[in-house]
Amino acid sequence: MFDDLQLPIEFTAAGDTPEEQKTNLKIVKPSPGFEPASELVVEIILKDANVTVMDFSAQKVVTRFQIDGMWHAGAPMERETGDYILATLKQLAGLDYRERRQRQEGQFSTLYRKQKQKFKVVSQGIQTGERVAIYLDYKRPPLDKALDLGMRERMLDQLRPILNDQNTGMVLVSGLPGEGYTTAWRGVLDACDRLTRDYFVMEEKGKLEPEVINIYPVEFDPSQGETAMTPIPQLLLKEPDVLAFTDLTGGELINDIIDLSNNKKIPIFTRIPGKHCVDALLRVLLLKPDVKKFAESLTCVLSMRLIRLLCNNCRIPYQPHPTLLQKLGLPGGRIAELYKPMVYQPGMVDENDIEIEPCSECAGIGYRGRTGLFEMLTINDDLRRAIVKTPQANKISALAKHQGHISLQMEGIVMVAAGRTSVEELQRVLKS
Numbered sequence: 151m152f153d154d155l156q157l158p159i160e161f162t163a164a165g166d167t168p169e170e171q172k173t174n175l176k177i178v179k180p181s182p183g184f185e186p187a188s189e190l191v192v193e194i195i196l197k198d199a200n201v202t203v204m205d206f207s208a209q210k211v212v213t214r215f216q217i218d219g220m221w222h223a224g225a226p227m228e229r230e231t232g233d234y235i236l237a238t239l240k241q242l243a244g245l246d247y248r249e250r251r252q253r254q255e256g257q258f259s260t261l262y263r264k265q266k267q268k269f270k271v272v273s274q275g276i277q278t279g280e281r282v283a284i285y286l287d288y289k290r291p292p293l294d295k296a297l298d299l300g301m302r303e304r305m306l307d308q309l310r311p312i313l314n315d316q317n318t319g320m321v322l323v324s325g326l327p328g329e330g331y332t333t334a335w336r337g338v339l340d341a342c343d344r345l346t347r348d349y350f351v352m353e354e355k356g357k358l359e360p361e362v363i364n365i366y367p368v369e370f371d372p373s374q375g376e377t378a379m380t381p382i383p384q385l386l387l388k389e390p391d392v393l394a395f396t397d398l399t400g401g402e403l404i405n406d407i408i409d410l411s412n413n414k415k416i417p418i419f420t421r422i423p424g425k426h427c428v429d430a431l432l433r434v435l436l437l438k439p440d441v442k443k444f445a446e447s448l449t450c451v452l453s454m455r456l457i458r459l460l461c462n463n464c465r466i467p468y469q470p471h472p473t474l475l476q477k478l479g480l481p482g483g484r485i486a487e488l489y490k491p492m493v494y495q496p497g498m499v500d501e502n503d504i505e506i507e508p509c510s511e512c513a514g515i516g517y518r519g520r521t522g523l524f525e526m527l528t529i530n531d532d533l534r535r536a537i538v539k540t541p542q543a544n545k546i547s548a549l550a551k552h553q554g555h556i557s558l559q560m561e562g563i564v565m566v567a568a569g570r571t572s573v574e575e576l577q578r579v580l581k582s
């Protein structure tokens with residue numbers, strides 16, 4: 151399928167010593183599965199699929215790749231080929247290839263295009279046969295800097311003074327779990343981290359998240375009757391500048407947090423799952439805090455969603471129909487072109503009937519990498535009154551819009567107009 155498959159790939163098999171690794175590789179190299187397994191491994195690297203799942207049933211093997219958070223079907227495979235490939239992968243990972251029921255887990259690594267990759271193979275017998283998951287672990291930097299995530303400079307300029315003001319009150323961060331919830335949270339904490347102040351994050355024992363540099367996680371243990379407020383008296387002795395709470399578990403906790411913020415003049419960052427800023431805000435109200443207190447304390451809500459970026463190498467320009475532009479609220483005269491993905495399918499031909507190769511940058515997916523789509527809602531007194539008196543999504547959204555608030559959808563349309571993503575991708579992201 152890929153021309154690039156001709157490029158050499160080097161394997162390092164599992165083993166306790168370099169000698170053992172070499173011996174294990176020597177055993178597996180002449181096996182009939184070695185070549186097709188190498189091809190699969192290269193395909194995983196080229197597609198940058200962080201998880202690949204192979205499902206073995208009596209007749210065939212179905213392969214799926216997870217790329218930038220989305221599942222893509224692989225080409226169907228005969229059971230026999232699949233068995234050969236699996237035997238090779240298991241041997242590379244130091245597993246027993248004859249064992250097809252018990253859960254097994256092992257690792258191997260590769261060198262391809264001068265980059266090192268680590269693979270984890272997990273196999274497990276299931277009712278219909280066997281399921282195998284192959285995890286690709288690049289040593290890539292985590293996507294956790296607000297700027298790297300694509301927050302626009304103008305929004306950052308609005309956000310910085312809020313994050314740096316000692317009288318800020320409460321900042322609420324939101325997103326959808328699995329679609330940028332944790333990433334958004336880390337991005338905001340990181341944006342604060344640039345400053346030389348002391349930040350502490352209250353985290354439930356066993357749920358610790360990847361640490362942001364210079365932000366100190368403080369554990370509490372609910373099984374011991376502790377809450378996020380338990381460590382606070384001790385912590386106050388250290389004179390923290392900002393306190394962050396990863397989970398709002400109920401109205402009582404919210405009230406306690408706000409009292410703490412008011413009494414000690416400490417800004418509070420917290421988060422809740424939500425589709426967009428107004429949704430997040432209403433979800434806090436469902437926890438039944440003291441609404442007036444909450445509205446008075448809240449300064450700003452930030453929401454983020456991950457969105458895939460079009461592959462710059464193969465994106466296809468097109469002239470959007472005027473009705474589409476109108477639907478998107480884009481001025482007809484100014485936008486000459488939008489872009490859509492080039493999605494490769496085996497057997498595709500060009501105008502001269504010559505078979506097309508998949509794009510070398512995105513392996514024919516049409517997208518490459520993701521970025522954050524941000525929405526920021528600044529809470530003013532009008533919105534505070536609305537939160538207390540008419541806490542309904544349409545009422546608050548309408549008022550925010552009237553005050554010039556840019557919705558998540560509008561932020562996305564700006565990205566579409568700039569050719570960074572497609573209309574379809576924006577629709578997918580906003581629908582979920």
Ligand SMILES: [Zn+2]
Nearest residue numbers: 461464509512
């Ligand atoms: Zn491409």
